[in-house]
Amino acid sequence: MNFNFFKNKSVAIDLGNSNTVVSDAQKVLLAQPSYIVFDNETNAVKAIGNKAYSMFEKSHEELRPVKPLRGGVIADYDSASKMIREMLAQASMQSSFLGGYDHMIAGIPYYTTEVERRALRDALGQFNSRHSYMVYEPLAAALGIGLNIREPDGKMLIDIGGGITEIVVISLSGVAAFQSLKVAGDTFDEQIQDHFRRAYNMAIGLKTAEQIKINVGAAIDKIPDVPQPMMVRGKDLIEGLPVTRAINHSEVAFVLEKSVSSIEHCVVQTLETCPPELAADIYHNGIHITGGSAMLRGLRERFEAKLKLPVHVDPQALLSVSKGIAQTLKDTKKYQGILLQ
Ligand SMILES: Nc1ncnc2c1ncn2[C@@H]1O[C@H](COP(=O)(O)OP(=O)(O)OP(=O)(O)O)[C@@H](O)[C@H]1O
Structure with missing residues (x-):
């Protein structure tokens, strides 16, 4: 008999604008594009993830492809809920025989309204989970790239995803300065x-x-x-x-100039509004860039030339948030301070 079947499981969800990553505390179980395709007549789910992405811009009127997130948050609640359910099932994260999940932790952008947070909370609420939490994505990303976010030492992290760019200065497990813009991949x-x-x-x-x-x-x-x-x-x-x-x-590079310089401008603004002691730390620690769009060629060189600071690009930029959420799953007591109900 498989005794694990009786044990409640815990799951980390990085519900991104472009990609959704599902993991447990140890490993990534599924990483697929955040897309879902419905049958237009019956509303049945025809495809999710990779398969749905491959059907995008190539379907016909019997199919309805949906990208449920925009600007990093849920834009179509019903589609997002169904997509999460199907992805958890595909990741073999069906709830246990004894009833549901133990912990469910999902990432959310730092700059979100209460309505946007409620949409994610409700989407998680469809599952029978003993504890469900949200964690701010830039904090999770910082954990995921191995930064110690708990110490009194300023760290600047830029998360450039698909729908949103967030620039934060982290110290003592909190955000001391930030800027967010809906310019990204x-x-x-x-x-x-x-x-x-x-x-x-x-x-x-x-x-x-x-x-x-x-x-x-x-x-x-x-x-x-x-x-x-x-x-x-x-x-x-x-x-x-x-x-x-x-x-x-x-x-x-010419075409992307306007967008890249708007991100650069926000980084400068964040440094300007950052308390002086933390700014001094950042000059020492440099800046960390993560999120899939951090892999754009020349971004590091451009930021280094503009800001005169060392810039570190995360080699696993697509996975930093999910790795960070997984870390909070491993020790929810230790990270209680950054887990939101
Ligand atoms: N090599 C690359 N160069 C530039 N951009 C890339 C590269 N690889 C992936 N991307 C872009 O990264 C983006 C997806 O990144 P990521 O998965 O971090 O975003 P997300 O978490 O889904 O979005 P968000 O954080 O806005 O919710 C997409 O726009 C994708 O095109």
Whole structure:
């Protein structure tokens, strides 16, 4: 007999704008795009995660693809709840025979309204869990990259995800200064898509725009490892015919300039509003960047040149939040101070 079946399980959920990561205290159980596809007529769930993402922008009227989160928070409650349920099931995190989960901890952006927090709380409430908590994502990310957030030592963390960028100064398990802006990976994709339309009368999908960003995207022109230009396929808006066109990293850097400089501006503002003792710590510790969009080429070099500070990019930028939440699962007593009801 499997005795684990009788033991309550605990689960960490990083419900992101672009990706959802489900883990237990030890390991990642599932990491998939935050997408769900419904049957338009019956409202049944047709696909979630990778499969749903592959159907995006390629479906027909019988299917309804939904991206339930926008700007890092739940925008479509019903779809988000169903997506979480299906993902937990896929991650083999069905509740135990004896009834539900022990702990459920989910990440939430630092800058959220009470209504947005309630949406996540309610989505977790559908499960029978003895304790459910939320934790601010930038604090979880800091834990995930191995920073000691409890000591009286200022640490600046920039989390650039899909829908939101959060810049926080952490000390004594709390946030001493912060800025949040809804400019992140999705904005980059939209700007690339828009550029093709305006400059070349060429329509491309958002998934293609994301591929361009990942393959040849950059935050500056002068980068150490220059990628090969990418051939992009799309549709000519005037003739309606398929066309291809090459794009290189310099052009993408030009397109992303406005968004990247708005993030940079917020980092400067956060440093300006930061108490002097903590600013001195940051000058010593440097800045940590995480979240999937931290992997944009040249971002580190650009921030270092602008801020004259060491900048560390997290090598596991897509997983820092989930690793941090998993750490709080391991010892909920120790982290009680950062767990929100
Ligand atoms: N190599 C890369 N270069 C640039 N961007 C990347 C790269 N890899 C992934 N991304 C982008 O990272 C973003 C997803 O990051 P992440 O999973 O941290 O966000 P999220 O947690 O889902 O979003 P949020 O924190 O806003 O809720 C996407 O926009 C994706 O295109």
